Amino acid sequence: MPMLELSDIDAFYGQSQALFGMSLSVQAGQVVSLMGRNGMGKTTTIRTIMGLIQPRAGSLSFQQTSLIGLAPFRIAQLGLGLVPEGRQIFPNLTVRENLVATARQRQGPTRRRGEFWTLARVYALFPRLEERQGSMGDQLSGGEQQMLAIGRALMTNPELLLLDEATEGLAPLIRTEIWSCLAGLKGVGQAILVIDKNVEALTAICDRHFIVEKGHLVWSGNSSELRANPDVQHQYLGV
Numbered sequence: 001m002p003m004l005e006l007s008d009i010d011a012f013y014g015q016s017q018a019l020f021g022m023s024l025s026v027q028a029g030q031v032v033s034l035m036g037r038n039g040m041g042k043t044t045t046i047r048t049i050m051g052l053i054q055p056r057a058g059s060l061s062f063q064q065t066s067l068i069g070l071a072p073f074r075i076a077q078l079g080l081g082l083v084p085e086g087r088q089i090f091p092n093l094t095v096r097e098n099l100v101a102t103a104r105q106r107q108g109p110t111r112r113r114g115e116f117w118t119l120a121r122v123y124a125l126f127p128r129l130e131e132r133q134g135s136m137g138d139q140l141s142g143g144e145q146q147m148l149a150i151g152r153a154l155m156t157n158p159e160l161l162l163l164d165e166a167t168e169g170l171a172p173l174i175r176t177e178i179w180s181c182l183a184g185l186k187g188v189g190q191a192i193l194v195i196d197k198n199v200e201a202l203t204a205i206c207d208r209h210f211i212v213e214k215g216h217l218v219w220s221g222n223s224s225e226l227r228a229n230p231d232v233q234h235q236y237l238g239v
Helices: 042-049 072-078 095-101 119-125 127-131 142-154 172-187 199-205 223-227 230-237
Strands: 004-013 016-026 031-035 057-062 080-083 160-163 191-195 208-213 216-221
Touching: 004 042, 016 031, 016 042, 016 057, 031 042, 031 199, 042 191, 072 080, 080 142, 095 119, 095 142, 119 127, 119 142, 127 142, 142 160, 142 172, 172 191, 172 199, 199 223, 208 230, 216 230
Parallel strands: 016 216, 031 191, 031 208, 080 160, 160 191
Antiparallel strands: 004 016, 004 057, 208 216
16 A cells, blocks of 8 residues: 555645646655646645645545545644745754754654654754754755755654755755755655656656646656656656
8 A cells, every 4th residue: 555645636726726636656665756847736736735735526645544634733743744845944943943843753654663863863964954053044055944944854753754846946066965865865764755856866766756737647657767758858847
């Protein structure tokens, strides 16, 4: 059974339909991408998964528990950790306070004893955060804020990590560091659903890809299949 499964989801903003029969799944330990041009429904999909938008049709489950009708905090408690678009760190808290504010040692189905994310482990992943641990959130660079947003999500000890625009607006060196971080997380079995525009990086790390166009799922497949389909990349991703 998939860890996360969306099936035929319809979602709306008011009377405007944004998702049309959206379906995707993530297996335990997989890294999966959700791709498409701006405004095509990627963030809406994430918001629907996290309970910020309630679907009007379809099914949505995480580890065989339906998420439909649940409040966002309940969904987070089930083991979903979100790195939102725009990072949304707490600007008036220090780096350390941002991290401990969400800290939760949660014993989940795929989490074994001794693998919890702690301050020390996040600092080992992102040494820059330890250097800046006394700095306020609004004093950080964009790259440092993204590291902090990822670290904050990891401190909830999620079964599934969701990243909305993982490297948008970051300098090339920082992007490389973020992709290296995600590869390391995959190496320890962390399931990840990631939105980004870097097809090369995504095909290097992801097990499966889903492409959305105007709220419709238009293609899915593995990295080899995506690399072999330049027409798909050009039509839906502008590559």
